[in-house]
Amino acid sequence: MINLETPRKHRMVIDQAHQVAMNMLRPISRKYDRAEHAYPKELDMLAAMIDGLSESGTAEGAGATGASQQSPAKEPHDPTKVRNGANLASILSVAEMCWGDTGLLLSMPRQGLGNAAIAAVANEEQKARFKNVWASMAITEPSMGSDSAALTTTAVKDGDHYVINGEKIFVTSGERSDAVVVWASLDRSLGRAAIKSFVVEKGTPG
Known part of the structure; x- marks a missing residue:
C-alpha cells in the first residue's frame, strides 16, 4: 500500500518554503511580470538565506543542491523508512516555491536547473569546486x-x-x-x- 501522506520529518521544510513563497515571491511576482528584463535583486538575499540553511543542516533538501547523490545505507533495508528523504524534501519544497512564482524560483542564484544537475552527479571534489x-x-x-x-x-x-x-x-x-x-x-x-x-x-x- 502506498502512503501518500507527507512524512512528518519534511513538514518543517515545506512550511518554511510556503512562508517564503507567500511572503517573498508572491509580493514581487507581478512586479517582475511587468519588468521581465529586470534582475530581481530580492532573490540575492533569499538565495543567501537558503545557502545558510543548507550549510547549517537545518533545512534538509532545501535548494537545488539538496537532491544529490547519497551513499548507500549501511543498515539493513527497512521498507517502513524513507531511505532517500533529501530528494523528496527537495521536490516538496520546490512545489511550494512554485506556488509563489515558478519563474522567480528558476531565476534564483545557485538554485537553478544547472546547480541541480551538478549536485545529482558530482563527486566530492566537483561539489567543492562548484559550491558557490x-x-x-x-x-x-x-x-x-x-x-x-x-x-x-x-x-x-x-x-x-x-x-x-x-x-x-x-x-x-x-x-x-x-x-x-x-x-x-x-x-x-x-x-x-x-x-x-x-x-x-x-x-x-x-
Missing part, C-alpha cells in the same frame, strides 16, 4: 524542445579538454549565471547513451 557557482542549464536547441535524445550538439575530446559545437536556446538566467551546464553528445550514433553534461564556465573561449 551559479549554473544555468542548456539542453534545448532551435531544432528540438526538451527531448534530449534529439539534440545535435557534439562534444569531442581534444587533449585534456572537450570542444563543444552546437547551438542552445532558452537558457534560463544564462546571462547572469557563472557557468552553464551544456548537454552534448559524444557520439550521435549511440543515442541517449552518449549524451553527457559539461560545465562551461563564463569566459570560456568560444
